[in-house]
Amino acid sequence: MGKRILGGRDKVKVAVVQASPVFMDKEKTIEKACRLIKEAGRNRAELIAFSEAFIPGYPAYYTVGYETNPHVWTDYMIALQDNSVVIPSEDTELLGQAAKEAGAYVVMGCNELDAREGSCTVYNTLLFIGKDGRVMGRHRKLMPTYTERIYWGKGDGSDIRVFDTDIGRIGGLICWENHMTLVRAAMINRGEEFHIAVWPGNWKRGEERLLDADTSPGGVLCNLQSLIRVHAFEAGAFVLSACGFLTPEDFPPRWHHIRDSDHMNYSWASGGSAIVNPGGRYLVEPNFEKDAILYAECYANQIKAVKAVFDALGHYSRWDVVQLRVRSEPWVPELPMESNYRPLLNLPVQELRMISEKFEIEMEKLELILEEIERIVGRTR
Numbered sequence: 388m389g390k391r392i393l394g395g396r397d398k399v400k401v402a403v404v405q406a407s408p409v410f411m412d413k414e415k416t417i418e419k420a421c422r423l424i425k426e427a428g429r430n431r432a433e434l435i436a437f438s439e440a441f442i443p444g445y446p447a448y449y450t451v452g453y454e455t456n457p458h459v460w461t462d463y464m465i466a467l468q469d470n471s472v473v474i475p476s477e478d479t480e481l482l483g484q485a486a487k488e489a490g491a492y493v494v495m496g497c498n499e500l501d502a503r504e505g506s507c508t509v510y511n512t513l514l515f516i517g518k519d520g521r522v523m524g525r526h527r528k529l530m531p532t533y534t535e536r537i538y539w540g541k542g543d544g545s546d547i548r549v550f551d552t553d554i555g556r557i558g559g560l561i562c563w564e565n566h567m568t569l570v571r572a573a574m575i576n577r578g579e580e581f582h583i584a585v586w587p588g589n590w591k592r593g594e595e596r597l598l599d600a601d602t603s604p605g606g607v608l609c610n611l612q613s614l615i616r617v618h619a620f621e622a623g624a625f626v627l628s629a630c631g632f633l634t635p636e637d638f639p640p641r642w643h644h645i646r647d648s649d650h651m652n653y654s655w656a657s658g659g660s661a662i663v664n665p666g667g668r669y670l671v672e673p674n675f676e677k678d679a680i681l682y683a684e685c686y687a688n689q690i691k692a693v694k695a696v697f698d699a700l701g702h703y704s705r706w707d708v709v710q711l712r713v714r715s716e717p718w719v720p721e722l723p724m725e726s727n728y729r730p731l732l733n734l735p736v737q738e739l740r741m742i743s744e745k746f747e748i749e750m751e752k753l754e755l756i757l758e759e760i761e762r763i764v765g766r767t768r
Contacts, residue, residue: 392687393555393580401581402432402491403629403681405660405674407637410444410646413470417442417478420495421485427680428489433518433554435486435493438629438660439561439585440511442478442497443470445631447535448587448653449645463645467538471500471509479514479522487520492552494559494583496629499525501540508540513559513585515550523550528561529570533597545717549577559583565614573713575622575699580690582624584615587631589659589673600655606673609659620667623694625685630659632677665693710741 393399404423409415420437427435439445446467451460472478486493492515499512511528527542547570549558558579564570565584574582591608593599601609611628619626633656638646645651662671662683670683697703743750 392690393685394553396554396687398684398686399434399554399581400430400432400682400684401434401625401627401662402427402430402436403627403660403662403671404435404437405630405632405658405676405679405681406437406441407632407634407656407677408441408444410633410638411446411466411470411642412639413443413472413478416444417481421481423680424482424485424489424491424493427682428491430680430682432489432682433491434557434581434627435489435491436559436583436585436627436629437493437495438631439496439587440498441495441631442472444633444637445587445656446498446538448633448651448656449648450534450650450652451537452534452650455650459644464538467498467509468500468507471498472512472514473500473502474512474514474525475522479516480520482514483516483520483522486516486518490518492516492518492523492554492557494557494585494627496561496585498539499527509538510542511535511539511561512542513561513583515557515559517552524548526559526561529564530567532563543716543718544714547573547577547713547715549574549579555580557581557583559585562586565611565618569711571618571621572711575624576711578700579622580624581685582618582622582626584611584618584626584628585630586611586628586659588633588653588656589630589675590655596652598652598655600657601659606659606675612659612661612673615661615663616667616669619663619665620693620697621699623665623690623698625665625670625683625689626663628659628661628663631656632658634677665690712738712741 424435495514497512497514499510501508513526515523517523526546529542531539549556556579558574589601589606589609590598591601615626615628633653658675659673660681661669661673664670671681674681743753
């Protein structure tokens with residue numbers, strides 16, 4: 388029996404949804420998302436990806452700052468909290484039901500409201516939903532970009548995850564996280580076979596504004612287009628690149644004053660979604676149509692063919708020369724005092740392997756030594 392590339396499948400059909408939200412209206416945006424999920428499912432897609440912050444829209448199109456009218460700012464920020472998704476919640480149940488009906492895995496970009504009591508922080512999150520309708524997990528953006536820091540908190544090491552499923556290993560990063568070289572390397576090291584890359588649009592550096600719409604043929608001036616092709620080859624994975632879309636008609640009347648503000652810049656939210664194979668070639672070239680669903684067949688043999696030449700996890704690696712250390716534990720604001728005295732057995736596997744190699748101690752023996760130290764420390768407290 389061969390190795391289980393793509394979960395043992397010969398091929399998997401995937402979909403990238405390029406659609407506009409109903410801006411800052413969570414209920415209507417989720418309703419639209421569920422319709423699109425079911426449509427993609429009827430077309431036999433087993434993996435469906437949406438763009439960055441699709442629910443209820445990418446808030447940083449509105450470039451607020453200290454000069455912003457405080458009443459306008461307050462209304463907008465409260466609305467962002469009220470229209471963000473708590474995980475889990477009735478919102479995730481609705482999305483899960485749609486995923487279950489579609490028989491597909493869904494990766495949804497959303498604004499996530501922290502579920503911890505007392506916190507009202509919003510995160511830029513990828514929500515991963517299984518074809519059984521259950522939440523598999525989430526990924527919070529590790530570093531909000533530029534003025535995004537007005538709106539979002541930061542994720543932590545626990546958010547660097549790849550989900551092993553019956554159609555393959557699924558991971559994802561948000562916008563310029565994909566340019567964080569070590570974070571990308573961590574995703575590659577986890578053996579992802581589908582990489583979901585999400586963005587708020589397709590841009591270029593503007594003359595009067597920092598970001599402007601990329602109107603070049605194929606939108607290739609935007610650095611995301613070269614990035615997704617490079618990552619596909621380096622990872623030996625299929626890349627589903629989902630870009631945001633927004634037009635003046637997507638703003639409910641309540642937000643027309645925001646839409647028409649000098650601080651609003653969404654001209655570059657014009658799509659550009661694409662699907663790339665492990666060789667770095669477009670299966671679906673950048674698309675700039677509103678409310679489009681892009682489909683592609685992803686073949687396991689394409690992964691095998693590329694990794695026969697370049698395998699970043701095998702014959703084309705030099706772990707004896709360079710290694711990556713990843714802190715995978717979540718950060719929490721408060722710890723019980725005794726937890727400060729129990730670091731040994733909570734060491735990440737990577738740390739244990741480094742100690743094992745440095746002192747030439749077998750892993751099993753090292754674990755026994757640590758268990759004995761822990762027993763003695765516990766006895767002498």
